[in-house]
Amino acid sequence: xxxxxxxxxxxxxxxYIVVALAIIIPLMIPYNSDNVTSPPxxxxxxxxxxxxxxxxxxxxxxxYHDASTMPELFPMEVAILRHCFERNVKVFTLTWFASxxxxxxxxxxxxxxxxxxxxSGVDYCNFGYxxxxxxxxxxxxxxxxxxxxxxxxxRKLESLPIMKGINNxxxxxxxxxxxxxxxxxxxxxxxxxxxxxxxxxxxxAVMAADEYPYLQSGQLIGMLAGLKGAAEYEKLxxxxxxxxxxxxxxxxxxxxxxxxxxPGRPFGREILNxxxxxKLINITTQTEAKFTPEDYAAFIAKxxxxxxxxxxxxxxxxxxxxxxxxxxxPQLREQMGEIAYADINRxxxxxxxxxxxxxxxxxxxxxxxxxxxxxIILGNVGYFIQKARAVKN
Numbered sequence: 001x002x003x004x005x006x007x008x009x010x011x012x013x014x015x016y017i018v019v020a021l022a023i024i025i026p027l028m029i030p031y032n033s034d035n036v037t038s039p040p041x042x043x044x045x046x047x048x049x050x051x052x053x054x055x056x057x058x059x060x061x062x063x064y065h066d067a068s069t070m071p072e073l074f075p076m077e078v079a080i081l082r083h084c085f086e087r088n089v090k091v092f093t094l095t096w097f098a099s100x101x102x103x104x105x106x107x108x109x110x111x112x113x114x115x116x117x118x119x120s121g122v123d124y125c126n127f128g129y130x131x132x133x134x135x136x137x138x139x140x141x142x143x144x145x146x147x148x149x150x151x152x153x154x155r156k157l158e159s160l161p162i163m164k165g166i167n168n169x170x171x172x173x174x175x176x177x178x179x180x181x182x183x184x185x186x187x188x189x190x191x192x193x194x195x196x197x198x199x200x201x202x203x204x205a206v207m208a209a210d211e212y213p214y215l216q217s218g219q220l221i222g223m224l225a226g227l228k229g230a231a232e233y234e235k236l237x238x239x240x241x242x243x244x245x246x247x248x249x250x251x252x253x254x255x256x257x258x259x260x261x262x263p264g265r266p267f268g269r270e271i272l273n274x275x276x277x278x279k280l281i282n283i284t285t286q287t288e289a290k291f292t293p294e295d296y297a298a299f300i301a302k303x304x305x306x307x308x309x310x311x312x313x314x315x316x317x318x319x320x321x322x323x324x325x326x327x328x329x330p331q332l333r334e335q336m337g338e339i340a341y342a343d344i345n346r347x348x349x350x351x352x353x354x355x356x357x358x359x360x361x362x363x364x365x366x367x368x369x370x371x372x373x374x375x376i377i378l379g380n381v382g383y384f385i386q387k388a389r390a391v392k393n
Contacts, residue, residue, distance in 0.1 A: 004382030015375060022371040026364040030356075032282045033363055034235075037272065040215055041232040044200045044222025046267050047174055048080065049240070051089045053262050056165040058090035060140075062177040062187075063100040063107075069180035069204055074107065075358035076202045076230035077178055079237055081111045082355060085118050086241040086264055090162055092172065094127035094136075096186075101129040101152070110354060120153070121160040128152030137186050141169045141195040169195040174221075178202040183211065188219050202229065227365065230358035237355070239280050240267050244346055246291050247298025280349055283356045283363075287326040289347035296321040299347070306336035310344070325350075 051057035061080065065073055084091040093104045104126055112118050120126070127148050130136050139147030144166065145157040157163055166172055175197055177184040183201040191197040198221045201211055205226025214220040224233055241264040244250060250263050271277060291299060296314070300307045309332055315322045325348050333341045 002385075004378065004385050007378050008382045008386060019368055019371055019375075022368045023364045026367050027360060030283050030360045031363060032284055033359070033366070034278070034281065035228065035231045035359065035362060037232040037236060038229075040220075040223040040225070041229055041236070042222075042267070042269075044176070044224065045083070045233065045236045045240075047198060047200070047221055048083055048089060049087060049267055051174070052087035053089075055090075056171050058092060058162075058166050058172045059084070059174040059176065060092040060094065060172055062175060062179075063093065063095040063104050064097050064177050064179040064181075064183065065103070066097060066099040067103070070103065071361070072204045072226050072230070073178045073180065073202055074103070075227065075361070076224045076233055077103075077107045078111055078354060079230060079233040079358070080176065080202075081107060081124075082114075083233075083237045083241045085111060085115045085123065086237065088123075088262055090166065091124045092127060092162075093124070095129050096131070096133040096136075098129050104128070104152075114352065121151070121155060122162055125157070125160060125162050126152045133186050134190065137191050138194070140172070141191055141197070143168055144172060169197045174198045174200065176200045176202060180204045180207060183207065184214070184220065188214060192219060200224075227358050227361050231362045234356060234358050235281050236267070238349075238351060239271060239277055240264055242346075243280065244343075246295035246347060247301075249302050250343075281351075281359075282349065283351055283359050286348045286350040287324055289323045289325060289344055289349075291321045291323075291347075292319070293321055296323075299343075302343070303336065303340040306340040309336050323347075 048059060051059065061077065063077065081091065083089070093108065095101055095104060108124065108126065118124065128151065130148070136147060145163060148157055150156055151160070169191065175184075175187045175191065177187060177199075179201070180203070183203045184199050187197060187199045192199055200220055200222040202224040203211055203226070205228070208223070208225035208229075211220060211223055211225075215223055224230060243264050245265075265271075300310050303310070309328075310323060313323050313327055315324075323344060325345050328336075328341065328344075
């Protein structure tokens, strides 16, 4: 028998094992890959980013799903919350689904671990579970504080600092609904035509086709489609919102005019196409922070007490100064201080696992799909070869 005939006789359980390994191995051993971002994802990112640092703008996230769709929806929720926390965008959360309330808490707490300065009622506000979706959607168009009254912790909205400058949809001018079904319809059918609210959705991959007509008609300003959409958004946050320039002091909260300093950098498509962007999206573990001599001098100037430690760790190669953060012992970390350690660790461009879940999942999904396609091709070729031989005989 030739190889195709052998494959026809192969026990299907071996095929299942190969496909299982094609999924498990990329999950256990991630590799670097790139996700080309699509216009629906980029449009949503730019809309949220346009609110950065503004007291009179906010977004609302609607968690209209339960745990069954979390593998696809949760990574995109985490990515958007991270974007808001990085770029000082006011964010409100709610759910019309009772089992969505703990998912909101899980998402916020998951992201907040990396942002100790983010405070409830100041930078974000959770409305929790709210019944009567239609009444709430229409009511917030007139006055948010009067409609919602209290947040999930029982605090009066009108007394919260986050409500400064936020009254209705004129300021809370973007609603994003995450759902595994007909996402965003209540916002689109009622809030958008009456109040002009911008609406976007995050949906599971199988539901994406149902949402494209709304994108084409302009009723949706953006969409995250399945794990691919979440992976694209993770990439945009790493390249822009989480970006840090080596010499800039991000520890300063306000500038001379009293305005909050924003980390990161504005969206630019030319940046996505730049070769240097590849090092910002590596999902494998990164431990080396690389600087030009000028950038290194500007970086250590921010931390006079840690300069001796940084100089003892640095090496030089190809005109670049390299600091390996993995060589920082607990004793050295204590001596240089947590702020300096966090800054050098960030400069390695090492992405925390929780912020690259979708990209790791896409790797496994891609390998598994390729493997299945190979089996389909081989199986069909073998089938037609057998048929041809049978006719000949």
